[in-house]
Amino acid sequence: MTDMTDPLAQEIQGPSPRQMLKARALSHRGLIFGMVVVGLLVLVAIFAPLLAPHDPYAQSLMKRMVPPVFLGGTWEHPLGTDHLGRDYLSRLIYGARVSLLIGAVAALISGLIGTAMGVAAGYFGGQVDAVVTFLINVRLAMPVVLVALAVVAILGGSLTVVICVLGLLLWDRFAVVMRASTLQISRRDYVAVAQVIGASTPRIVLTEIMPNVFNNLIVIVTLEMAHAILLEAALSFLGLGVQPPTPSWGLMVSEGKNMMLFEPWLVLIPGTVLFVLVLAINLMGDGLRDVTAPEGRS
Amino acid sequence: MLTFILKRLGLALLVAFTVSFISFSLLFLSGDPAAALAGETASGEDVEALRRLYGFDRPMLVQYGDWLFSALRGDFGESYYFKLPVASLIAERLQVTMTLGFCGILFALLTAVPLGVVAAIRPNSFVDRVALFLSVAGQAMPSFWFGLILIVVFAIQLGWLPPSGAASWRHFIMPTIVLGYYAMPAIMRLTRAGMLDVLNSDYIRTARAKGAGETRVLFKHALRNAIIPVVSLAAVQMGFMLGGSIVVESVFALHGAGYLAWESIARNDLPTVQALILVFSMFYIVFTFLADVLNAWLDPRMRSA
Numbered sequence: 160m161t162d163m164t165d166p167l168a169q170e171i172q173g174p175s176p177r178q179m180l181k182a183r184a185l186s187h188r189g190l191i192f193g194m195v196v197v198g199l200l201v202l203v204a205i206f207a208p209l210l211a212p213h214d215p216y217a218q219s220l221m222k223r224m225v226p227p228v229f230l231g232g233t234w235e236h237p238l239g240t241d242h243l244g245r246d247y248l249s250r251l252i253y254g255a256r257v258s259l260l261i262g263a264v265a266a267l268i269s270g271l272i273g274t275a276m277g278v279a280a281g282y283f284g285g286q287v288d289a290v291v292t293f294l295i296n297v298r299l300a301m302p303v304v305l306v307a308l309a310v311v312a313i314l315g316g317s318l319t320v321v322i323c324v325l326g327l328l329l330w331d332r333f334a335v336v337m338r339a340s341t342l343q344i345s346r347r348d349y350v351a352v353a354q355v356i357g358a359s360t361p362r363i364v365l366t367e368i369m370p371n372v373f374n375n376l377i378v379i380v381t382l383e384m385a386h387a388i389l390l391e392a393a394l395s396f397l398g399l400g401v402q403p404p405t406p407s408w409g410l411m412v413s414e415g416k417n418m419m420l421f422e423p424w425l426v427l428i429p430g431t432v433l434f435v436l437v438l439a440i441n442l443m444g445d446g447l448r449d450v451t452a453p454e455g456r457s
Numbered sequence: 458m459l460t461f462i463l464k465r466l467g468l469a470l471l472v473a474f475t476v477s478f479i480s481f482s483l484l485f486l487s488g489d490p491a492a493a494l495a496g497e498t499a500s501g502e503d504v505e506a507l508r509r510l511y512g513f514d515r516p517m518l519v520q521y522g523d524w525l526f527s528a529l530r531g532d533f534g535e536s537y538y539f540k541l542p543v544a545s546l547i548a549e550r551l552q553v554t555m556t557l558g559f560c561g562i563l564f565a566l567l568t569a570v571p572l573g574v575v576a577a578i579r580p581n582s583f584v585d586r587v588a589l590f591l592s593v594a595g596q597a598m599p600s601f602w603f604g605l606i607l608i609v610v611f612a613i614q615l616g617w618l619p620p621s622g623a624a625s626w627r628h629f630i631m632p633t634i635v636l637g638y639y640a641m642p643a644i645m646r647l648t649r650a651g652m653l654d655v656l657n658s659d660y661i662r663t664a665r666a667k668g669a670g671e672t673r674v675l676f677k678h679a680l681r682n683a684i685i686p687v688v689s690l691a692a693v694q695m696g697f698m699l700g701g702s703i704v705v706e707s708v709f710a711l712h713g714a715g716y717l718a719w720e721s722i723a724r725n726d727l728p729t730v731q732a733l734i735l736v737f738s739m740f741y742i743v744f745t746f747l748a749d750v751l752n753a754w755l756d757p758r759m760r761s762a
Contacts, residue, residue: 305700
C-alpha cells in the first residue's frame with residue numbers, strides 16, 4: 160500500500176485492522192453494488208404493504224394483461240397486469256417477500272446443520288470426521304431438484320414445506336467449508352493452549368474456533384441464500400413449489416409462459432428481478448470473501 | 458494405486474447403498490402410500506385393496522429389501538401411470554438426457570476452458586472481463602428463464618430454431634446452451650485459477666529460461682497441469698447436470714428422463730420417481746468415482762487421500 164521499508168513503524172502508526180477492512184469494503188465495487196441492491200430489496204419486502212399500489216391478490220377480469228407503461232400502458236398499472244388482471248408491480252413487490260424469506264430461512268436452517276457437522280468433523284477428526292464426510296458424499300449424490308420436487312409433491316406445496324425441504328437439502332457446502340476451516344484453525348497454537356489450560360470443548364469451539372471461521376461462514380450464507388432463492392423459483396416454475404395465488408417470481412414466470420408469444424414482458428419482468436436479486440447476493444458474497452480473506456489484506 | 462481404487466470403490470458402494478435407502482424411504486414420507494395412491498375420494502376398501510396389491514402391508518424394511526434386490530437385477534417394478542416396466546421406460550428416456558448432458562458438458566468445456574486460459578494469460582484484459590461477466594451472470598441466471606428468453610428470441614422472433622421437441626439435432630441447440638451455461642462458470646473459474654497458479658510456478662520459469670517457445674510453454678507445460686482438476690470438476694458437473702436437466706427438459710419439452718421425472722412426480726407415480734432418483738444418483742456416484750480414479754492416475758499425490 161504505502162512505504163514498506165519499515166514494517167514495524169507502519170504497523171504502529173498505520174490504520175487499525177477495522178479501518179482497513181472498512182476501506183477495502185468501500186473500494187470494492189461489486190460488494191457496494193450487491194449490498195445496495197440487496198438492502199433496497201429487503202426494504203421493499205419489509206414495507207411491501209406501503210409500497211404496493213394495489214392489492215396483489217385483487218383480480219379484475221376487465222383489466223387483463225394491461226401492458227406496462229413503457230409499452231403503451233398507463234400509470235394506473237406501471238408494470239401492467241397479469242392474465243387475471245392482478246397488478247404486476249404489486250405482485251412483484253410482494254414476491255420479494257417470498258424470495259427473501261425462503262432464501263434467508265433456508266440458508267439459516269442449512270447453515271445450522273452444516274456448521275454443526277463441519278465444525279464437529281474438523282475439530283474432533285477421526286470417526287466423527289469419517290461419518291460427516293460420508294454424509295456429505297451421500298447428500299451430494301442426491302439430485303437436489305429431483306428430491307426437492309418429489310418431497311414437495313408428497314407433502315404438498317406451501318411456503319413452510321419449501322423452506323424446510325431446501326433447508327434440509329442445502330447444508331453440504333456449509334459442512335465442506337466449515338470442516339476445512341475448522342481443521343485449519345484447530346491446528347493453531349492458541350487452540351492447543353486453550354486445551355492445555357483445561358478449557359471445555361464448548362468453550363473452545365465457541366470462543367476460539369467460531370470467531371475465526373465466522374468470515375467464511377458469512378460468505379457461504381450469502382451464496383446458499385442465492386442458491387435457495389434460485390431453487391425456489393425453479394420449483395415454483397415447475398408448479399411444485401409455492402402454490403398460487405401466492406406471488407412468487409418463479410410462479411409469475413411460469414404463469415406468463417403461456418402468453419409469452421404475444422406478451423413476452425410477462426416473463427421478462429419477474430425473471431429480470433429474480434436475476435438482479437441473485438446477482439446482487441452473489442456479488443455481495445464474492446465481495447465479502449475478497450474483503451475478509453487473508454490474501455485480500457495485502 | 459490398486460488400494461486407492463478399492464477404497465474409493467468401497468466408499469462409492471456404501472454411498473450408493475445409503476442413497477438407495479433414502480430414495481426408497483421417500484415413499485413413506487406421505488405416511489400411507491396406499492392412501493396417497495388411491496386419492497382422496499377412494500373408499501376404505503379400495504385403499505385396503507391397493508395396499509395388498511402393492512404389498513404396502515408388509516414391514517418397511519422387507520419392502521426395501523425386496524425393492525433393492527429387484528433393482529439390482531434391473532427391475533424397478535411397474536409405473537402406476539404408464540403401466541409399463543419402469544426400467545424400460547427410463548432406459549428409453551435416458552438416451553435424450555444423456556445426449557443433452559454430453560452436449561452440455563462439451564459446450565461448457567469448449568467455451569470455458571479457452572476463455573479461462575486467455576483470461577489467465579492476460580489478467581484484467583478485455584477477455585478476462587468478459588469471462589468474469591459471463592461467469593457472474595451465469596451463476597445468477599435462473600436456467601428456466603434463460604431458456605424462455607432463448608425461445609422468445611431465437612424461436613419466436615427470429616424463427617431460426619424450433620422452440621420445443623427432440624426431433625432433430627437443431628432441437629438440441631438451445632437446451633445444450635442453457636444446460637452448458639449452468640456448468641460453465643465453475644469450470645472457467647477453475648481453469649483461470651489453475652492456469653494463473655501454474656504460470657507462476659518454478660518449472661514454467663525454468664521452461665522459459667531454457668528458451669522454450671511461449672506456445673510450447675503455455676500448452677505443453679502449463680495447460681497440461683492446470684487441466685487436471687478441471688477434468689474431475691467436469692465429471693462432477695456432468696453428474697449435477699443430469700439432475701439439473703429436469704428444469705431444462707421441461708422448458709423445451711424434451712422428452713428425456715428429466716421430463717419423465719417431472720411427469721411422474723406430478724402424477725404421484727412413486728416407483729418411477731424412486732427409480733429416477735436412484736438412477737440420477739448412480740450417475741453422479743459413477744462420474745465422481747471415475748473422476749477420482751482419473752485424478753489419482755494423473756497426479757500420484759492424490760492417491761494418499
